Amino acid sequence: MAYPISVTIGALAVCAALAPFGTLDQVAALGAVALAIVGYTGYRFAVAFSFVSLRGAGTAGTVRVARVRQQHRLTSRSWLEFGEGRRTRWLPVYFDPALLTLTEGTAEVTDRAVVIDGRRLYPSGRLREQEPIGRLIDNPSRPACGPHLLAAVHLRRRLLLDAQSTVAAPFAALLWVYIDGGGFPAFIAATCVAAAATIWLSAIKGSDPS
Structure with a gap:
């Protein structure tokens, strides 16, 4: 669980770092993104730690x-x-x-x-x-071991795999600039936020780097 927690903190940090430089509308949008990240992360962690999925399902003991x-x-x-x-x-x-x-x-x-x-x-x-x-x-x-095991748990590998979905980030940023304006600086900021959000979404859903 350390990886999805770390990525969640990173996504919130990106929103917090850009907030002082934004307009009122941009800060409101950053707040909405941060709120969505916190809310969905809380739901995912509630599922992970409550184990509701296993209770009463008839799946227990040696199977x-x-x-x-x-x-x-x-x-x-x-x-x-x-x-x-x-x-x-x-x-x-x-x-x-x-x-x-x-x-x-x-x-x-x-x-x-x-x-x-x-x-x-x-x-x-x-x-x-x-x-x-x-x-x-x-x-x-046969169980995996050695270099393959070490590579699968490396943070850089996990981030690179989750970053595949960031190809949509510039298009989301263009849409934001079209709606709110702000020019090139707003486009770069919106791209960073969208990229961080897509990486977070992959991690919080339980991505597998193996």
Whole structure:
């Protein structure tokens, strides 16, 4: 959870740093963006720490668990696949290095958490009955280690992967300048805010850098 928290703080810092240089309308827009970031982050963390997704779902004790990585357009997320008889359920989780060492059947599930080798995983969404859309990539049968493991958890790699969605930031900035004016300085500032917001959104949804 350290990564999404850090990215959230960074996005709020960008808004705070630009606020003293903006007009009244621009400061109001920055405040609205910051408020949206705080509100949605609070909701995501409430889901992650409440474990409502697992309570009363019949998923507890020793069950078959496998990790899959979802690839859909620019989205990459980690999911835990629970097998209960003929029924399969999927739970999105925030990325943790322990996921790279997970092989099928090595996780312990309680009514409040998913624990792998003593490490707790935090849900990034609700438990669902339908298979996630996109391409699902199974975890290797042998745990990852060495350089691949170190590269997957590197902060720079995670930021670069989440920054793919920032291609839309200049277009959002152009729209803002068209509506509010301000010229080139306003365009640069709006681009920075939009880029920070898109990186934050990818991180808070539970992006997977592996």
